[in-house]
Structure formats: structure tokens, C-alpha cells
Amino acid sequence: MREVAVLGVGQSTFGKMPEVSAAVLGRDAVLAAIKDAGISGRDIQVAYSSRLYDAAITSQDVLKEVGVTGLEMINVENACAGGATAVRGVWKEIASGHYDVGVAIGVESMTTSPIARKLIPPGKDDIEGQLGLTMPAVFALLARRQMHESGATPEDFAQVSVKNHHHGCLNPYAQYKKEFTVEEVLASRMICEPITLLQCCPNTDGSAAVVLCSMDFARKHTTHPVKIAGSALLSAGYSWQQKDITSSPLGVETARRAYEMAGCGPEDIDLVELHDAFSTEEILRYEDLGLCKPGEGVAFLRSGAPALGGKVPVNPSGGLLSLGHPLSASGVRVVAEVTTHLRGQAGERQVEGAKVGLAHMLGGFAAGLEAGACGIHILTR
């Protein structure tokens, strides 16, 4: 397999913009990524796009806006892991030698989707969903177990939101740039006990794009290429296979595969961008990714390790909690964010001296399964 580099990254503004089409959101991200890569749109040989709602031929729809037509375009969906799936698709095309340059795009217009201002609806044969098991309820039930098993408190959960909102204040792309205190987070509207409104990611419109290329191509355009050292994508097992709902066989195995390919371990990671759809979830992901031992996520949080300036800053972008979560865009956006840090271009939110970063995205909920899919990319410079 050939080495693959991230040559260019871009994203649109994130926010509630029902007047802006998905094609235009995607256009802004792609143009930014092409410009950042220092190439012409005509250099692009393959495209993968991910979009969940009202989607058909998203690659074509976006790329026609930037003069790119007549090439292999593939459109994928993998719930919130769709963006990670698109990145991996382009990675495979280039690693295998099919193409030298490609673009991965994630885009979502949540405000014009069929679920605008609603919760993600249960499937027709999803009896748990019909009985009231919404996404906030899923994570609330997990949170109660976290409290029971590891002594997590509502204050701990709120602290994740405080941390990520603080990071978001340093990110010009964040939808919500506002500092909150633990007390304010806890006093916001109760959604599903113990999860309050300020611990839920908002519905957001947005797009992100990354230009990937062979290392040979990258070296002609930059002296400091960022390399995709590990790429893993895995579907979940059954929920009955989980001994406890707070342990994630899916997350652990996907991380193991990504670390193995990258030839490194959690101790080598300088920063992480991950799926913090709910503040409570971030603590579980510390454990899946091996940033701490199983059951020690709360202690890891309390130690300050995942905050900017800490041992392994987690979600220095502000995460889904402050950026918002345009579902299919988030998996591409995390790869763009990690790349930006590895280049030392992240401005006020920069993780100093970052050499190895991990981009994680988790998606989907189907009756009887632990989740839908988990995608992890490990980047190095």
C-alpha cells in the first residue's frame, strides 16, 4: 500500500442556515480545501461524499459548483460516521494506487432535512425507539450506568461541556462561542436526566472537505506533509454482546486496528477529536481509545488531561458540543481539525508541538446493535 497524505483541508461556516443549499455548503468547504492544498480543481481524480438526509449524488451536486465533473464520484452514508467513511474511501483509492489525488466531502443541511427541529426518528421495526428510546435517552441511560459504576457525577458531565465550550471560544468556526460554568450547564433545561440542554450537541448545517493524495504528489506541493498513518472503519456488534453498556467493543476494536496500522499506541497521541454528541459520551470515548484505563475516564477528566494545555487535549476544536453537529460533515471535519494542529496552524486553540493526532467518529443507532459504525484515522507529521 502507498502512503497517503492530507494535502488540503477546508470547512464551511457551521450554523443554522436554512437558506443555504447543501451544494453551496459543500462548495465552500471544497474551495477552501483546494486552495489550502495549492492545487487546481482539475487535479482531483476521485471524490467521495457523505450526506445523510435527502441525499442523492452529493459529490456531483457539490463539485459542479467548482467546475469539477466527469470523474469517479462515490456517495456514501454511514450515519454520523459517514464523513469518516468518505475519508477512508478516498484513502483506499489512493493507498491502492487507483488514483493520486482525491477529495472527501461531508455535508449536511440539518435545518432543511426531514428531521429539522426534531429528534432522529426510530426505525419502523425499532420497538425500543417506539417505546421512547431517543438518542438523548440512550446516552442518559449510559450516563446513569457511568454514575453507578465509576462514580461519575452530574458535575463531571457538565465539566466536559464547560471544557469544550471553552475550546470553542477559541475556534472561529464554532457555532456557539460562549463560556459556561458547571452551574450554568446543570441549570439549563433538563432533557433526559441527568443530561441537560447544554450537554447536547446542537443541530447544525455545515460542511467539511479534505484533499488526500499520494505522498509523492504531496511532496511536490509541500515540505511538511501530514500522513494518514492509520485508518479503520468497523460496524458494531449486537447490544447483547456488551457485558455492560458502558464498555464499547466497537470503539475498542476500531481503535486497536487504527493503532496497529499506525504502529503506535494511545501513549503517542498528542490530541484527539471525537464524537461528543453528548457531554457524558466523551468520558466513555477516553476509555475506548485507551487514553486511560477502562473505568478511569472520570479520573482522566478530573486530572485536566483532556483540556487544552493538558496531557492529551480532546476536542480542542470545541467538539460537536460547541461547533454543532452537521452529521455527515463531522467525520471529515475532525480529520481537517487534527491536520490543522499537526501543521501548527490552529491559532489560539493550537495543541503545542502536536505530532500525532487521532480523529474519531461514531454513528448510528439500530435496534439490537451497539451502534452503527465507528471510524478512526490517525494522522502524523
Next chain:
Amino acid sequence: MAERVPIREGTFQEGPDGGTLLANKCKSCGQIFFPKAKLCQACLHEELEEAPLSRKGTLYSYTIAHMPSSFFPPPHAMGYVAFPEGVRVFAPLKIVEDKPFDVGMEMEVVIEKLADLDEKEVIGYVFKPVLG
């Protein structure tokens, strides 16, 4: 009286002493599934037999939603109950005064109306704290 329809056929039965959830069990490896599986998800064996679960289990986790969902106005309590057969089942919880939810407390299966839909009563299973 409105017609009563189960939220899903074959998932529970009503008896004189309350409700029972109907799981199924693989005839080859013994793995139990609720709701019933078409084939064994553990060993892919295609022969499974009906296996009623115990009427009581322990509360594994719970939450109270303060926002509406498909059928239910807030506040809506829900949780997982762990049954002795090794199965965790999700269902709405019945809020009982002076009996706050607590992980590990004993719960029983109750069959009752969940909602009115198209002039029919949708009935299903809920878990209720065991009194006394």
C-alpha cells in the same frame, strides 16, 4: 370499548398475575433473544424456541425524559431491566410515588395501555417497581 392492539405481536403475554415477556432461545447454543430473533445471532442456527422471561428483574439503568418522544408526553421514565435469564430489556418505567428509581431495585413486568392511536388502544409492556 376501543380495540386493544399490542405494540408488537408476540413480544408479551398477559396472565392473571401480570405480564410476561416472550423471548426466544437458540436450540443449539442456548443464547436468548428479546425481541425474538429470526435466527441465532450467536451461532446462526435457525431453530429457536419460545422462552418466556421471568416476571421480575432488577433495574439496570433509568432516565426520565423531559421532552416528548414518539408516543409519550413528558415526563416519561424509561430504563433497562436485567432479567435472570441474562437478557437486558428496555421499556417505559412506571413512576410510583415514594419509590424512587435506583439501580439494582427489583422491577416487575406490567402490561398496560401505552397510547391511543387511530381509535385503538396500543398496549405494551412497562416495568414497575416491586412494592413492599
